[in-house]
Amino acid sequence: MSGRCCGGGDAGGEVGAGGVPCGRPCRTRFSLCLKEYQSAAAPGACSFGRAASPRSFTLILQAYDDYNYTDPDKESGLIEEAWWSGIVEPGAAWHALRHAGAAAALAYRVRVTCQPNYYNSTCTSFCRARDDQFGHYACSAAGDKHCLRGWQGDNCEIRCHPTHGRCDSPGECLCRPGWRGELCAQCQPYPGCKHGYCNGSSWDCTCDTNWGGILCDQDLNFCGTHEPCQHGGTCENTAPDQYLCKCAEGFSGVDCERVDNPCAPQPCDHGTCALAAPPPAAPAGSPAPAAAPSPGFVCTCERGWGGARCDQDIDDCAAAPCRHGGTCRDRLDAFVCDCPPGWTGATCADVFVPVDVDECSGGGAGPAEAAVGAEGGLGPCVNAAACNNSAGGYSCACLPGWTGRDCELNVDDCTGQCLHGATCIDLVDDFHCACAAGYAGRTCARDVDDCASRPCRNGGECVDLLDAYRCICPVGFSGLDCEDDRDHCADSPCANGAPCYTAQSDYYCHCAPGWTGKNCTQRAARDLEQQDSHVSVTPTGLV
Known part of the structure; x- marks a missing residue:
């Protein structure tokens, strides 16, 4: 100008x-x-x-x-x-x-x-959503008619299937034999069809997997459905509703239900099984003594276990081994005594003589370990500046970022620090935020400007999004960065x-x-x- x-x-x-x-x-x-x-x-x-x-x-x-x-x-x-x-x-x-x-x-x-x-x-495809006597449909993004639930036809005006049902009065839909549903559009399987479906045709019986026969009532996988074989036997399908069990050693029967070797089922939980000797024969002419039936096996139990099948933990506290009022706790083939004050030892038989031990005299494991000898040692304290001995105990002076009785716990510095869904990595007396895509800064508070690099080409305008951008392209250009000028x-x-x-x-x-x-x-x-x-x-x- x-x-x-x-x-x-x-x-x-x-x-x-x-x-x-x-x-x-x-x-x-x-x-x-x-x-x-x-x-x-x-x-x-x-x-x-x-x-x-x-x-x-x-x-x-x-x-x-x-x-x-x-x-x-x-x-x-x-x-x-x-x-x-x-x-x-x-x-x-x-x-x-x-x-x-x-x-x-x-x-x-x-x-x-x-x-x-x-x-x-x-802009030549016309579609106006309606729900009246002229139609019952909504419009898609492309202008196509989508019938409302319960309607069909070109204009969604049909309430009942034209061939599978009939409508004698408004709002009524009477289904013909072999069809069902609100619009008579669902097929009905053949009467008596047990494990099948109609598959789109009326009076049909299409069998489910592993079923056969006219009415789908014959089990083709009897082994998988019923698992009849016992005691680890292997099942084999031989015909519909028929099977064969191959029994493990020591078992027999149609379903391997008969035990031929009493030790075959491994009846001893914590021991070894051996066949029992047969009872001695009664003298000639004398009646046999009445006795309980024998299981046919004998269990030799491991230490600490008892019972006919070695399934009972022997109570080692039954003999009351703890003295002076100590409490006995049973262990496997052992026991532990919790002694009252003044007593000690395996059975609380020894008098307890208290001795003040300097817990801090031992060498420490923390980064501040520098002193040698009783004074300046860290003892059980880790990550500590000093260990302070006291009568019957000790205390630790923790370094920054550590807590706990022995300064063994790292203080959680991540509480409430990182923003916008970032992952916080706890350090010693510090933290680090692994920011989610699209954010930056120590606490991930800054939204990254994805348009800073000017990615849009050919005069396109850049709009910053979260971890993304969008280019408003000039007419004649397309693509993510307006790079396509075909x-x-x-x-x-x-x-x-x-x-x-x-x-x-x-x-x-x-x-x-x-x-x-x-x-x-x-x-x-x-x-x-x-x-x-x-x-x-x-x-x-x-x-």
Whole structure:
């Protein structure tokens, strides 16, 4: 621009050309105009106004000095004018556009959104959710009808399956034989089908795994279902509902239930088993003595165990070995006496003579161990500065970051330190935060600026996210970093002299009069009415 004051006047404010101060800061006003597609913006009225357009359009954005602006039809006060022609696919994402003019640079964003109830890339798919006598459905993101629960059909108006049921009155659905369910859409298995299902056909009986037969009532895996073999026998399926048990040594029977060798089941828990000798025969002519049946085996128990099967821990406290009122605690083949005050020894038989032992006289294991001899030793104290002996005991002076009777416990310095889900690593009298992705700092309190490296290319605008970023790409560019500038018109897809224009992920042919179709290859029988879409423009900067 010339450098003259936009606001007029010569006193106070900003400095204009020649060092003359401006009266007040400039006030900038933007004007938007949408019209039919033009290869170059031409003067004329805004065909589509400022809010709606077909899929292809020309956008004109004007920046005005708003000082003493009275006639909107005149271009007095015009600072700069930018225009753009092409197509923008409908969506919620903004696309960045820039204009470098002789007087100023304009940066703005544009997007296209369909009118309510219109969908797809051309805003021509209509879907309005409803729940009335004309249909019962919701609309997907692509404009497809999704029937509400309990409805079906093209318009979700059918309450009952057309072939598997009948409807004699509103809200009623009577199922035909072999079908069931709210809409009569669920098949019913054959009567008597025990371990099977109908698999989409009425009166069907498809067997579950390991079952067979017409009614799926024959077990093909009797071994796995019933596990009939006892005492470690191996089971083999031989036919439906039939099996064969291969018994371990010492067992027999159909299910290996008969014990032929009494020691085969290893009846002795803590000992060895031997076959028992048969009882002596009674003298001839005398009646046999009545006796309990013998198990047929004898257990030789290990030390500390007893009982017929060596399953009883012998009570070593039964003989009361602890003297002078000591408490006996049983152990395996041993005992321990808890002696009363004044007594000691294995059976509390010795008189206890107290002796004050200097626990600190021994060498310490901590980092402060430097002194030699009785004075200055750390004794049992670790991570301590000093050990202090006392009558019948001692105390430790812990180094910073340590606690416990012997200073053996590291103080938890992580409590309430690390933020935003970070992992805290406890050190000695210190901590370290392993920050979650997207955060930094000693306590992970700072959000990392992922846009600092300027990753967006080709003029894209960067938006910082948590451990991520998003690029608002200029029209014609795509990709994570706006790096994809593929020219969809490189193969010249447009016929009959139609110019080709690249969009985000497609191309657009601006057909000449009399031609139509995506590539302008079809003769136009008549003009087709197009559904409107909304174009939104947001100025982001004026330089």
